[in-house]
Amino acid sequence: MESFSRCSPDDHLVIIGNGMASHRLVEALVNHPHRPRAITVVGEEPVPAYNCILLSPLLAGDMQPEALTLRDADWYQDNDVTLKLGERVETIDCDSRTLLTDAGQAIHYDRLVLATGSSPALPNVPGIELDGIHGFRDLEDADALEAIARQGGNALVIGGGLLGLEAAEGLRKRGQGLAVSVLQRSERLMNRQLDATAAGLLQDTLAARGLNIVTRAQLAKLEGDPTGRVCAAVLNDGRRLATDSVIIAAGITPNAELGQRAGLTTDRAIKVDRQLTTSDPHIFALGECCQFETHTYGLVEPIWHQVEALSAALCGDADEGYREAPTATKLKISGVSLYAFGPTEAAPEHDELCYHDLECGDYRRLLLRDGRIEGAVLYGDTQHGPWYFEQALAGHDLSACRQALLFGAADVNALQAAQASPQDTQPPTSEAA
Structure with a gap:
C-alpha cells in the first residue's frame, strides 16, 4: 500500500459528501501542520454542512435553519478549502484518479474520501413508490414534513427508534389538526437501547402528548388513491390505518453505490481497514457509508473516532488506527x-x-x-x-x-x-x- 507520510506538492485531497462526518474531518485537517496542500469538498446539497441532529427541533419550530449551520461558506475560503455545493459525483475513475460530477466537471484527486452517508432503509412492501412517502434525513425532508404539519390530516411514521420518535414529535408540535401515529415493529419503542420498563415510560409520556403509538405493527402494504398518493397503511394482522403522508424512519442503508461502481470492495457498505482505507490505497471511506470488519454506523461517537484515525492517516501521524470500542x-x-x-x-x-x-x-x-x-x-x-x-x-x-x-x-x-x-x-x- 502506498504511503503518504507527508503532503507532496501535488497532494490534492477530495472529499465527496458535506455532512457532519465530512465537516468534522475538514476541521481536523485544516488545523494540522501537515494538512493536505489542497482540499476540495463536493456536496450534493446546496448549503454548507449543518448539524442534522438538530433537524427535529427545526421541524418542531424550536430552532431557525441558520442555527444548524456548522460553518458558513466564508470559513472554507478562509481555510483554503474549495467547496463545491449542489453537485453530485456520478463516477470515479480509479486509474486516472478523476471523478466526474453531474455538472460535467472533472476533478483530479491524489487522495479521495467517500463520506456519502446513508439513506432511509425502505421496507420492501407494495406501494412504497407512492407519492407522499418521505424520509427524515436532511433539510429538504424537514421542509417537506413542515408542509405536512401545516396541512393537517393524518401522518404515519414507520419506525419507533430515535429518528422516528423525533420526527413524530416534531410533526405533533408543529402541526395544527394533525394526527400522528407511530408504527413500531417490535413490542416496545427503542428496543435496542431501552428495556421494557423504560420503553413503557417513554410510550406513556408520548401518548399523553397525543401521539398514537402502535407496537407489534408489521407493515404489509401501502395503499394509494386514484392520483397515486398514499392513503392508507395495511398491517399484517389486517388493520388499516388511513393516512395522508408516510415518513420512513426504520433504519438506514449505507450510500455505497458510488464506491461499488468504482470497483471498491463492498459488503453492506464500503469496506475499510483501521486507517479507513478502502481496497484502493488512494481512496478512504468515512462514516455511515463505510464498514469496518462487520460493523456499520449510525451514531456519531464511533464516527468521531473514525475522523481521528483518518485525519492521522492523511497527515502522516503515527496512530494505531480505528478500533471498535463500547459506546454509550x-x-x-x-x-x-x-x-x-x-x-x-x-x-x-x-x-x-x-x-x-x-x-x-x-x-x-x-x-x-x-x-x-x-x-x-x-x-x-x-x-x-x-x-x-x-x-x-x-x-x-x-x-x-x-x-x-x-x-x-x-x-x-x-x-x-x-x-x-x-x-x-x-x-x-x-x-x-
Missing part, C-alpha cells in the same frame, strides 16, 4: 433524557439493580456480572450515566458498594470512604482526676 447512547427525545449502554436484557448470571421513582418519572437499572457493571438504562435523571459507563469500561469490582450504586458516584464514594476508615478496636479510657 445519550439521547434526548422531546424533553425526555435517556442514557443507555450494554445489554438491555438480563441474563441468568446478571445481578440486577433497579430504582423507580413513579412520582418523578425517574428510572435506573444496572446489570452487573461478578460485581462489574455490564449494562445500564437510565430514564429521566441521567446525570449518573457517564460515571456508570466509566466504571463499566474500567471493569471495576463494585461488589463492596452494591447497596449505594443506584444513587451514583457521591454515595458510592461516601460508602467507600466509610469502609476504608480505621475502626477503633480498643475500649475507651478515661483520664484520672
Whole structure:
C-alpha cells in the first residue's frame, strides 16, 4: 500500500459528501501542520454542512435553519478549502484518479474520501413508490414534513427508534389538526437501547402528548388513491390505518453505490481497514457509508473516532488506527433524557439493580456480572450515566458498594470512604482526676 507520510506538492485531497462526518474531518485537517496542500469538498446539497441532529427541533419550530449551520461558506475560503455545493459525483475513475460530477466537471484527486452517508432503509412492501412517502434525513425532508404539519390530516411514521420518535414529535408540535401515529415493529419503542420498563415510560409520556403509538405493527402494504398518493397503511394482522403522508424512519442503508461502481470492495457498505482505507490505497471511506470488519454506523461517537484515525492517516501521524470500542447512547427525545449502554436484557448470571421513582418519572437499572457493571438504562435523571459507563469500561469490582450504586458516584464514594476508615478496636479510657 502506498504511503503518504507527508503532503507532496501535488497532494490534492477530495472529499465527496458535506455532512457532519465530512465537516468534522475538514476541521481536523485544516488545523494540522501537515494538512493536505489542497482540499476540495463536493456536496450534493446546496448549503454548507449543518448539524442534522438538530433537524427535529427545526421541524418542531424550536430552532431557525441558520442555527444548524456548522460553518458558513466564508470559513472554507478562509481555510483554503474549495467547496463545491449542489453537485453530485456520478463516477470515479480509479486509474486516472478523476471523478466526474453531474455538472460535467472533472476533478483530479491524489487522495479521495467517500463520506456519502446513508439513506432511509425502505421496507420492501407494495406501494412504497407512492407519492407522499418521505424520509427524515436532511433539510429538504424537514421542509417537506413542515408542509405536512401545516396541512393537517393524518401522518404515519414507520419506525419507533430515535429518528422516528423525533420526527413524530416534531410533526405533533408543529402541526395544527394533525394526527400522528407511530408504527413500531417490535413490542416496545427503542428496543435496542431501552428495556421494557423504560420503553413503557417513554410510550406513556408520548401518548399523553397525543401521539398514537402502535407496537407489534408489521407493515404489509401501502395503499394509494386514484392520483397515486398514499392513503392508507395495511398491517399484517389486517388493520388499516388511513393516512395522508408516510415518513420512513426504520433504519438506514449505507450510500455505497458510488464506491461499488468504482470497483471498491463492498459488503453492506464500503469496506475499510483501521486507517479507513478502502481496497484502493488512494481512496478512504468515512462514516455511515463505510464498514469496518462487520460493523456499520449510525451514531456519531464511533464516527468521531473514525475522523481521528483518518485525519492521522492523511497527515502522516503515527496512530494505531480505528478500533471498535463500547459506546454509550445519550439521547434526548422531546424533553425526555435517556442514557443507555450494554445489554438491555438480563441474563441468568446478571445481578440486577433497579430504582423507580413513579412520582418523578425517574428510572435506573444496572446489570452487573461478578460485581462489574455490564449494562445500564437510565430514564429521566441521567446525570449518573457517564460515571456508570466509566466504571463499566474500567471493569471495576463494585461488589463492596452494591447497596449505594443506584444513587451514583457521591454515595458510592461516601460508602467507600466509610469502609476504608480505621475502626477503633480498643475500649475507651478515661483520664484520672
